[in-house]
Amino acid sequence: MGKRLLVIGGVAAGPKAAAKAKRCDPEMEVVIYQGEEEISYAGCGLPYFISGVIKKRDDLVSRTPGKFAQDGIKVQKNHLIEKIDVQSRILSGRKIGSGEAFSDHFDRLVIATGAFPIRPRIEGIDLGNVFYLRSIFDADALFEKIKSDKIRNVVIAGGGYIGLEMAESLVQWGKNVKVVELAPQILTLFDGDFAGILRQYLEKKGVEIFTSEGIKALRGEKGVVTHVQTAARELEADVVLMSLGIRPQVELAKQAGLRMGETGAIWVNEKMETSAEGIYAAGDCAETTHLITGKKIWIPLGSTANKQGRVVGVNVCGGNDTFPGVMGTTVFKTFDFNVAKTGLNMREAEKEGFHPIQAIVRGYDRAHYYPGGKESTLKVIADQRTGRILGGQAIGEGPSDKLIDILAMALHGKMTCKELANVDLAYAPPFSPVLSPVITAANVLMNKLEGKVRGIQVEEVKEKLSTSKETFQVLDVREEDEVKRKRIPGSTWIPLWKLEKHAGELDRKKEIAVHCASGLRSYNACLKLQHKGFENVKNIDGGLLCWCDSPEKTG
């Protein structure tokens, strides 16, 4: 008879580990314990089920217990595990519904207990019509509610990616959607400039956004929420979606005496084994390593859970597989914007002791002359001392996912800007500009590394425009038709091709921040001005691509 493998948790990492183990060792007895009615469902698909993009709830369930049974894996639904006895190798718990106690013996154990949504201890948090979105049952409940015409005002607490995915779904249901975020920007994993681009876009789509405003309390009538009280205002709310993030579900492991990591998730080694031999943890309940900083990190994602599940499945059978870590790659869609990130952002890079510089370029999905092109704005970040690529961000209707995947692979390869500038990517007019935007960004970074032209960030330009008008000027080198469409207030306009003759109109004593649409012409302008002896010239990173109305005005 084979060894007995028990798996706690039936959503992503658990079923994956179970299936892989059974394939590796058909003699192994495998049982999955799941504390819910459903198993093996796509948590990441819930916002699209609510929006109606995914029509059938069943489509979210990738494998039913019957399918598992065909592969010789037993699924125990509605079985809540209450205790892991590490010494005697026994799980015990209680059946949901009947309350009947049960226990089971294991040789190997996989803990895949996932994560739970943050529930702030504020007044009114227990009112009706306050929802979370974590399990498929949360989605069922929310879906049922928002179908009603009586629900007009929805407040989303939290401007992270699940909140913003849901903002789209709810606008499409015809709701008035307001997002309330405690931090000074939405999308705190991204830099402020890119969060600003998204904010402006969402506001155009009708989403109201309030940043730097924590939720203080929920007010209601007859036990049902009616208003959200923030630090600055009271918002009408027929439904509140709490989307403040999640925390690892570690109580069972903690009570069993397993080592907890510095991140608050379960500590595991590279083999995904916990501090107790033969007991593994995988998915949202386990911590992992950040491949750029080398530090322990907790970034719960479905794709990571699946990879870890496979590694664990191999190792419970006596294999020797390892999961090296993650780089914080993420992507989501809100309305028609694709928003993606990998590696470190500027803030994170500075905090980790790097000297980050950035390039911001247009990221088209095809040659400029091939019709139907879509554009994202792409940022690539490198370390000034070593030239090593540290991360990237992409946002827009264009190929953000593709660009970020290329950058994620560059991070895995520990590439420098110079290496990235010559990578052999697939080019034909329907698929990419002749030089991939990633390569263009690498070239911009190389120019910066060589110190030919200094960069200045949009935030700093805005700051100086309002505080240092006497010593600071903005130069716009675009063409007339572009300037007519949008212009930075107070800027001087000299098209690039007139700069040779008209540079004399500029005040040499002032700092000059030059911009065009995205940064190439302004780069040339900086070179020309420096050649003419202008000393304090800077190129605005990304030009107008990142120039949004400031949140203060629109918020």
Add this chain to the structure above:
Amino acid sequence: MGKRLLVIGGVAAGPKAAAKAKRCDPEMEVVIYQGEEEISYAGCGLPYFISGVIKKRDDLVSRTPGKFAQDGIKVQKNHLIEKIDVQSRILSGRKIGSGEAFSDHFDRLVIATGAFPIRPRIEGIDLGNVFYLRSIFDADALFEKIKSDKIRNVVIAGGGYIGLEMAESLVQWGKNVKVVELAPQILTLFDGDFAGILRQYLEKKGVEIFTSEGIKALRGEKGVVTHVQTAARELEADVVLMSLGIRPQVELAKQAGLRMGETGAIWVNEKMETSAEGIYAAGDCAETTHLITGKKIWIPLGSTANKQGRVVGVNVCGGNDTFPGVMGTTVFKTFDFNVAKTGLNMREAEKEGFHPIQAIVRGYDRAHYYPGGKESTLKVIADQRTGRILGGQAIGEGPSDKLIDILAMALHGKMTCKELANVDLAYAPPFSPVLSPVITAANVLMNKLEGKVRGIQVEEVKEKLSTSKETFQVLDVREEDEVKRKRIPGSTWIPLWKLEKHAGELDRKKEIAVHCASGLRSYNACLKLQHKGFENVKNIDGGLLCWCDSPEKTG
């Protein structure tokens, strides 16, 4: 006064080098000599101009001589260079039209003379209505001709990617299109299985394809082509498009005594400098290094030309930039199929002394439950001895370009299957399956490397089915509805979930090749059979994904 830089060739690498040099050193005098009326146009866009996707011819021209002049770069159109005098640093030539002779002195020279189409020495090659597609003028001439309703039959000589891009354009113009290819398959850069998938697709779109058939002669009346004579048949042809490939334009360099490479293109070092100091070559006329084999190679592509042009632009100014080489990444579109490749194919890998194994998987562009998904078939190749990734191919309506770009980056990073299996790629349901197809393929390769299940290629299965029926059987483990749609003739059908009970129906003495739709269920079936003591069991690589009707039948 600055140094004088002359550039021969004004399409891609030449203008790029000129522009970069002028930015690096504004004092430099830069002149581009171009032997045609047009400069800086997008050669790769010509098929889309002819198809009508690109409406305006001007859109193909990225920079006019006037734009170059604004940047201080002089363009000499219609100036044909006839001689490079390396010793005295002088170019000489003749103006097209007037025939007037000219000469010019250089300190630095860039040779970017490009490539020319192969023109076979066969009977009738000089007949009217025989076209090539290399320059924008070739495109003008062909475009003018095919607009006419009188042109009904078009024969394309050559089944490479330009020929196949043009097949789409010509079918959309309502022509009867036939492709004639000397090799046993179209698309010789790809493996036979993938070329077979494309062939079947193109035939469904109405393109007739004849392989293993060289063109012997062109026949005509009144000086205009009417028929193409192949080794096997005579085809009606109102227009013939010769698309047999290109050769590097090296006559000038050869006559100047510059070193030629083993590939027939101009030899250059990593700085793109030729054997003569201060003379550089870039783009389609120069050879480069294959980054996997380390050998010299000539793969002419617009994207490579642009990168090389930049490197040369830096170096002519005294910089020290290098171009490391290429990996044979390529992509093209024909009808709605995206066809892409990077690195080595199976044949190439074997020839280079590797021991290639392959994984073939479905490459979706989103989660299975997210509607509108598009699929490519993805192949990833690795070396059995080291586990190193060697190359990949992708074909279908799905995200071939994205998958191949990820693989190209894996090749740059010299990744193994194991490393590739855990890369942190961007996942959300609208953008990717939870595990990228690249990761799934890496997992399949890891299973193969561990020797758990042996693979067998579709070609070998076909061969054995026709020659070794007594000792060979095919087992189909799919579900009933799938089997009804398409089935391999002569196969035994036992769905995977019945295999436990019904394995006894199989003949243990025979070799068993198992398949499902793409390879996962059949992998499980192989494990089960091996567990039951079956010894000669193999998994068919890619399952039905690569099972096309054989070219012999349809050709």
